[in-house]
Amino acid sequence: MLKSIAIIPACLLLGAIPLLVGNPAPQAATANAFKVPPDIAAQTNPVKPTPEGLAKAKKMYGWDCAMCHGAGGDGKGDVAVQSKFTMKDWTDPAALKDMTDGEIFYIIQKGKGDNMPGDGDREKPDEIWTMVTMVRGFAKK
Numbered sequence: 001m002l003k004s005i006a007i008i009p010a011c012l013l014l015g016a017i018p019l020l021v022g023n024p025a026p027q028a029a030t031a032n033a034f035k036v037p038p039d040i041a042a043q044t045n046p047v048k049p050t051p052e053g054l055a056k057a058k059k060m061y062g063w064d065c066a067m068c069h070g071a072g073g074d075g076k077g078d079v080a081v082q083s084k085f086t087m088k089d090w091t092d093p094a095a096l097k098d099m100t101d102g103e104i105f106y107i108i109q110k111g112k113g114d115n116m117p118g119d120g121d122r123e124k125p126d127e128i129w130t131m132v133t134m135v136r137g138f139a140k141k
């Protein structure tokens with residue numbers, strides 16, 4: 001009786017070893033695999049947003065982004081909080097200062113990792129560039 005009780009935790013432990021050993025590698029591989037193509041990363045925002053463009057970007061943001069990035073860009077949207085995503089606080093001017101416009105553009109268009117969905121073809125490039133301006137605009141001066 002005692003023996004069989006001891007065997008169960010032992011099996012669980014053994015079963016957990018491949019998980020413990022196996023997990024970090026693929027995760028690290030995904031993180032390393034994400035790279036914005038250099039020609040896109042080098043771009044500076046070519047679009048001077050119009051008031052209408054910005055108004056539209058704000059609407060889109062409310063529908064598609066605020067649930068994670070927060071209405072004010074602080075990264076505390078309901079979905080992000082519930083799912084415990086690691087989010088940057090865009091109201092902090094330091095948050096995006098090391099990212100180029102092109103990198104931000106690319107991530108909005110294509111997404112990044114498992115939790116950041118890309119906009120794909122739903123927005124035209126001009127609209128995405130306007131969104132880049134808006135995202136940067138959350139930073140407190």
Ligand code: HEC
Pocket residue numbers: 060061064065066067068069079080085086087088104107108112113115116117119131135
């Ligand atoms: C389901 C949650 C979710 C939604 C919806 C979402 N994002 Fe994200 N976003 C993330 C996460 C998580 C990251 C961090 C990804 C990483 O670094 O691995 C991220 C990263 C980013 C980044 C890169 C800078 C940073 O903060 O890391 C930008 C720019 C961005 N998102 C813009 C947007 C825009 C614009 C929308 C709407 C069109 C949007 N996101 C919708 C979760 C989301």
